[in-house]
Amino acid sequence: AQTVTQSQPEMSVQEAETVTLSCTYDTSENNYYLFWYKQPPSRQMILVIRQEAYKQQNATENRFSVNFQKAAKSFSLKISDSQLGDTAMYFCAFIKAQGGSEKLVFGKGTKLTVNP
Amino acid sequence: ETGVTQSPTHLIKTRGQQVTLRCSSQSGHNTVSWYQQALGQGPQFIFQYYREEENGRGNFPPRFSGLQFPNYSSELNVNALELDDSALYLCASSSVGHYGYTFGSGTRLTVV
Secondary structure, eight states: OOEEEOOOSEEEEETTSOEEEOOEEEOSOSSEEEEEEEEOTTOOOEEEEEEETTOOSOOEETTEEEEEETTTTEEEEEEOSOOGGGOEEEEEEEEEOSSSOOOOEEOOOEEEEEEO | OOOOEEEOSEEEEOTTOOEEEEEEOOTTOOEEEEEEEOTTSOOEEEEEEETTEEEEEOSOOTTEEEEEOTTSOEEEEEOSOOGGGOEEEEEEEEOTTTOOOEEOOOEEEEEO
């Protein structure tokens, strides 16, 4: 069974600075996707960034980038130029890319606070 | 393009009762998945529906059941509610094989 571990329950950062959230996962699959989701107090899960395991290049989306280390099974999220609106819970998630059920496996989350 | 809509937003039920939660998929999506998110935890997969049939299930008892309709909307039904069923229930729609999931804002269920 796949597992996702987020070892930082809470983090804080000053506005405009950079912060990195950690995620490790365990799987025997070779073809899969990894995600970072943001969950603000509005409760809706919002996709921040997605990485296909077969792509060696790290995904980037504006101020958000990942460091994907497939051999180490590590998938960290870097937020540059942090903004107050980045304050939220952040969840790392895994899904195997094969036929059948598409089941997202989530970590327990990291609560990020951006301070003015 | 419409997003995923869930109803109701909040619900209070008594232990032993039954509840039905509803989800409207994003336009163009053909699968719906349901997740349970307990307070302070990550979401846990309940099940997925595709072509109106259950297409995979997590570690949830049979009193958790669902439906998907021809317009791809979905219902989650929970019978014989227990206090531990209190949680945020999230619905996510997608197109099978595309691995792009749109979540709703959830239904907060409280069982007393």
